[in-house]
Amino acid sequence: MSAAAAERAAQSGAAPVLQVTGLDVNIQLPNSVVRAVQGVSLEVRAGETVGIVGESGCGKSTLGSALAGLLPPEAKTSGSIKVGGRELVGLSERELRAVRGSEVGIVFQDPMTSLNPTKRIGVQVGEALRLQRGASKAAARSAAAEMLGRVGLPRPFEQLDRFPHELSGGMRQRVVIASALICEPKLLIADEPTTALDVTTQAQILELFDGLSDELGMATLLVTHDMGVVAGHTDRVFVMYAGREAETGATGTIFSQPRHQYTGALLGSILRMETPRKARLGTIPGRPPDLSAPGAGCPFAPRCAAASDECTSQLPAASDEDGHRWSCYHPLAVQETKRISEAQR
Amino acid sequence: MNAGASTGADAGHQQAGSPGGAAQEGPPLLELVSVSKHYRRSGLWSGSGAAVMAVSEVSLAVPAGSSVGIVGESGCGKSTLGRLVVGLEKPTGGDVRLRGKPVAAMGRGERRAARYEIQMMFQDPYAALNPRMTLDRIIEEPLRARGGISRAERRSRVRRLAGEVGIPAGQLNRYPRELSGGQRQRVGLARALATSPALIVADEPVSALDVSVRAQILNLMTDLQAEHHIGYLMVSHDLTVIHYFTDYVVVMYLGKFVESGPPEQLFRAPAHHYTRALIDAAPDPVPGRAAAPTIRGELPSAAAPPSGCRFRTRCPAAQAKCAEEEPAMRPFGPGHQAACHFPLKEQKPA
Numbered sequence: 001m002s003a004a005a006a007e008r009a010a011q012s013g014a015a016p017v018l019q020v021t022g023l024d025v026n027i028q029l030p031n032s033v034v035r036a037v038q039g040v041s042l043e044v045r046a047g048e049t050v051g052i053v054g055e056s057g058c059g060k061s062t063l064g065s066a067l068a069g070l071l072p073p074e075a076k077t078s079g080s081i082k083v084g085g086r087e088l089v090g091l092s093e094r095e096l097r098a099v100r101g102s103e104v105g106i107v108f109q110d111p112m113t114s115l116n117p118t119k120r121i122g123v124q125v126g127e128a129l130r131l132q133r134g135a136s137k138a139a140a141r142s143a144a145a146e147m148l149g150r151v152g153l154p155r156p157f158e159q160l161d162r163f164p165h166e167l168s169g170g171m172r173q174r175v176v177i178a179s180a181l182i183c184e185p186k187l188l189i190a191d192e193p194t195t196a197l198d199v200t201t202q203a204q205i206l207e208l209f210d211g212l213s214d215e216l217g218m219a220t221l222l223v224t225h226d227m228g229v230v231a232g233h234t235d236r237v238f239v240m241y242a243g244r245e246a247e248t249g250a251t252g253t254i255f256s257q258p259r260h261q262y263t264g265a266l267l268g269s270i271l272r273m274e275t276p277r278k279a280r281l282g283t284i285p286g287r288p289p290d291l292s293a294p295g296a297g298c299p300f301a302p303r304c305a306a307a308s309d310e311c312t313s314q315l316p317a318a319s320d321e322d323g324h325r326w327s328c329y330h331p332l333a334v335q336e337t338k339r340i341s342e343a344q345r
Numbered sequence: 346m347n348a349g350a351s352t353g354a355d356a357g358h359q360q361a362g363s364p365g366g367a368a369q370e371g372p373p374l375l376e377l378v379s380v381s382k383h384y385r386r387s388g389l390w391s392g393s394g395a396a397v398m399a400v401s402e403v404s405l406a407v408p409a410g411s412s413v414g415i416v417g418e419s420g421c422g423k424s425t426l427g428r429l430v431v432g433l434e435k436p437t438g439g440d441v442r443l444r445g446k447p448v449a450a451m452g453r454g455e456r457r458a459a460r461y462e463i464q465m466m467f468q469d470p471y472a473a474l475n476p477r478m479t480l481d482r483i484i485e486e487p488l489r490a491r492g493g494i495s496r497a498e499r500r501s502r503v504r505r506l507a508g509e510v511g512i513p514a515g516q517l518n519r520y521p522r523e524l525s526g527g528q529r530q531r532v533g534l535a536r537a538l539a540t541s542p543a544l545i546v547a548d549e550p551v552s553a554l555d556v557s558v559r560a561q562i563l564n565l566m567t568d569l570q571a572e573h574h575i576g577y578l579m580v581s582h583d584l585t586v587i588h589y590f591t592d593y594v595v596v597m598y599l600g601k602f603v604e605s606g607p608p609e610q611l612f613r614a615p616a617h618h619y620t621r622a623l624i625d626a627a628p629d630p631v632p633g634r635a636a637a638p639t640i641r642g643e644l645p646s647a648a649a650p651p652s653g654c655r656f657r658t659r660c661p662a663a664q665a666k667c668a669e670e671e672p673a674m675r676p677f678g679p680g681h682q683a684a685c686h687f688p689l690k691e692q693k694p695a
Contacts, residue, residue: 055555056526154643170419171643198418198582203626203638210635225555228585228628232635252632269560270630271585273612278567278589281560287525 015085016043017187017219018067023079025059025066025243032292036062036075038243044187046217049209051224051234051251053266057288059243064191064223068106069096083187102132105180109192111172114179115164121148122160125179132183147178152204170197177205184216191223206233227270231255239263242289242299249324259324259331262300298329306330372445373406374576375430375463375544380404381438382425397648399425401600402439409543410574414591414608416584416623420644422600423580427546430578431465461491461540466533468549473533474521480507480532481517487539506535510565527558531565538569544576551586563590584627588612593680596620599647599655602674606681616683616690619656654686662687 025037036059044050052060065071067081069088081088083103088096100106108114116124125147126140135143141160148156151174164172173196180188188209194202210233212218222234230237230251237254239247239262247260258264268282275281286303289295298304301311310329318327380403383396400422407413415423428434429441432448440447443459451459464487467473474483481503488499504514510531521529530550537545550566551559563586569575581587587594588608595605596619604617615621622640629636640659645651651658657667664687672684676695 055557152641152643168419199584199623199626199628199636200418200638200640201643202628203636204641206628206636207638226628227556227630228636231630231632232628255630255632266556267630269557271556271559271563271589272630273585273588273627275585275589277608281564283560283564284557287527287558 016045017084018042018044018221019080019082020067021080021082023063023066023077023081025062025071025075025077027062027072027075029074029292034292035294036243036291037066038294040079040240040243040245042238042245042248044219044221046186046219047213048236049213049220049222049234050236050238051222051230052238052240053224053227053230054240054246055225055266055284055288057291058240059291060223060240061191062243063240064108064189064221067221068104068189069100070106098132101128102183103186105183105185105188107173107177107180107188107190107193109195111169111176111196112164114176115172117164120161120163121167121175124164125175125182128179128183143182144178147182148175150208151175151178151181152201152208153178170201173197174201174205177208181208181212184212184218186217186219188212188218188220189223190220192225193222194229195224195226202229209233227267239266242294243291244299245318245325245327246300247324247326247328249326253324257324257334259319259326260300260328261304261306261330261332262328263326264332265304298327304330372442374409374444375407375578376442376445377403377405377426377430377439378442379439380426380429380436380441382422382429382434383437397646398600398650399647400429400436403597403600403602404439405595405602405605407544407576407578409576410570411593412570412577412579412591414579414581414587414594415597416581416587416594417597418582418623418644420599420647421597422647423597424548426597427465427548427578427580430544431463431546432460433465461487462542463544463546464537464540464542466530466537466545466547466550468552474529474536476521479518479520480512480524483521483532484517484535484539487536491540502539503535506538509538509569510535511561525558526554527561530554530558530562534562534565534569538573538575541573542575544578546578546580548580549582550579552581552583559586566590584612584623596623599644599650601655601684603656603685604681604683606677606683607679610678610681614690616677616681616688617656617685618660618662618687618689620683621689622659654684 021041023037023040027034027036040063052063054060066077071077077089083099122141122144125144129135129140129143145156145160148159153159153171153174177193194205209220213220224230234251237251238245241262247263254263258267265284269284284303289299297312297314298316301307316327316329318325380400382400383398385396415426417423425434429436440449448456448459484503484506485499488502507514507517512531512535551562554562579587579591591608594608594611595602598619604611604615604620611620612624615624625637625639627636639661645658653669654667654672657663666686672686674682674684675692676682677690678693679695
């Protein structure tokens, strides 16, 4: 775990590697504006891993893309994104590219969107080292082979001269991960990095992320819908709903004492090995709201079992208890949350 | 034929039938008897004539109304097995039997009827739904193809099916792209149900869905099973889903079954090191409990599987014997068997 590293960083009082303040992302469509991210503030310190969770359509991938500076031109970003103290909002594409190559590593779910089909694996993985660090061709090649081995690609030296289409999907994703990690970035933004992989490979990759957090103090932002991955590999969780923060706090706290009704419902629908076989599973009725027409009030209210008039008229303010923050008029009592976690055992 | 696989299969037949409770009369709904699927490698390197053995002499029974799960890593042959069952692929050896009758021995009409009795649900329903058809056309399609009922009757059946899977009638004139992932999977399920099949092969039916929607679809699949006495053959890499949903589980590695048994036993106390490794690697939603990778690397090539036990190259307990001799299926309790020379637990009578 990276807990030790996170503690070290916190004690040293170092500035967070990633600091996001009041981030809005509005996507202009022909007839409407999608308010994909609204007022998000979060930080990730060196050695720390923060998980972004929520259903599809809650803005978590848009948030990831915004932080990576990879949104399409019709998306307007406002607020502040600082990486290592440097403001990214407003940078030119060229300046962003330099930051991405050296300080920020990026892994998205679909490896084919990140790989160049006409370049050999070894060249692609080693490219950032050559461009950003001025490494020689031979040095980049051997570093590439080493990193490919660390992400679990079998016989890495044999793979260097192959092209992406010659590899399986799982192998390609590992090539993307190797490219993202080769410059030992300060910050890794990973959007469902292991969703397409087998559990055996997933476990290896996540272990590698954990190791780099510990060894190099890499800060990681992990966007995922897999609560098992979040539970095992993050220090803090950021629960997103309808483009906003619903709840955030230490991973242990979020799982054992969720306060927001949405977090409670999300945790209640997870399947575990302990879930009684064939038992009725908890579900969340309906689906996340259309972000181009946000209503007044709490965006979760239409699907929430506890919603009252208050909920539909005004957005709830955030409550904060030692860094555990939630925005809900009817927070789950600590007792109730215990019941949820017991019912799941 | 491999004696071990056949012993295992016999035990499998008996056990896979029992969880449903009701005693099975006659042969099981679906039976695979020593089924193999080999692909000839084509192209530049085909000179050697090496065949890729995607599925190698596997035997399995799915009793009516029960759920059987197949787990394993990508490339283990689990999806090929699903495709063999629905008839999208033809076996190169062995028999697929429906209610005791080999599909290959059926006449044309009979085989056609059999095809409608076994339907398929895909991981990504979007890829499986024709984007230019409205939902009602998509659900109606298998009924039209089978023929024999009037247009009006088809229409009313489509409405009933949509209702059963929770698609409002008012949405039936929409196109797949207008739906969420969960809604699409509901449409996929309605289409699979259209011809009143006895068996649905579900290949990763909930892997692409959000947790909340995943729960909805699994609840729905359970309801439909109870109402229509449908059998499921569920192919998945997600152990929690397989544990929750199925009555009998088969673990596949490089085209072979390595362990099978009731989910409680198989997941609580596996006998095979591969099953153990899969369990250890599965992420568990308990904070601080990180999954531990106990095996590394990838599946070896199916064109040149390791000698002896196919798992030995990645197995923490492999010894010289494992390279020399292929382990046979041995019993580890009622309905539970595994093929391992140095198993994790004591052998027990079936």
